[in-house]
Amino acid sequence: MTTTAARTTTVEVRLPSRLGFEKVAMSTASAVAKLMGFRDERIEDLKTAIAEACINAIEHGNRLNEKLSVGVVLSAGTDALEIRVMDDGKGMKQQPTKPDIDKKMHGEEDPRGMGMFLIQALVDEAEWVVGSNGKGSYVRLVIRLDKEES
């Protein structure tokens, strides 16, 4: 853990590209968010959002290639926590769409594919950034402390 100027504290984690290891990022984010004073409900939201972001990075970005790793950087500011989940993929170009449960139930839409929607719905900001030269993409998540929490 490092503390830089402007009251930002950074924690970095590097995960193998193997499903299941998103739990390491979830635990780390949970611990940092708790230290910052986020309430339990928001921490649960963050854990699920980070899990989905890491799973996307592991499955789609790094294509389950265990020679590659997923980087997770948590930056704790005064009133907000920013998380970047980085992989070696080309990035997600499409925007999240709300799942249509009726279509899924009738076999007209894949039951999968809800990760990006959940990410965007559970945090205050979500941004998918395509890396230059088709590599080094990341998703940036931000949750902000409520007035009652700060």
Added chain:
Amino acid sequence: MQTDTKSKIDQVTSPAGTAATVLRFEGDISSSSKDAVIGTYQGLSKTTAKTILLDFTKVEYINSSGIALVIQLLMEAANSGQKILAFGLSAHFQKVFTMVGITKYAGLFPDQTAALATV
């Protein structure tokens, strides 16, 4: 490194006398849970198991792939005329299930007693 999903089946009766089958899950529900979720469900008799309760009390982690398996189960159940109720989800996952629309096809209840009271 994904934690396996354990599942077991129990038969219960509601206060109104309705027979119900409970699928109890334990552990994580993720992409590796197909056998535990779909496999266990498909092992039930479609003729006799008309009311099915999904017990998530001992489930600690569900990701979107796991939710997709639950949706697949709901789809197959709907096609077979089976009623599905779920209970034991944490407040967070009740919220997530509601966000993706599962509550349109399966009632969510705090515990088995509350679920059985409706059948």
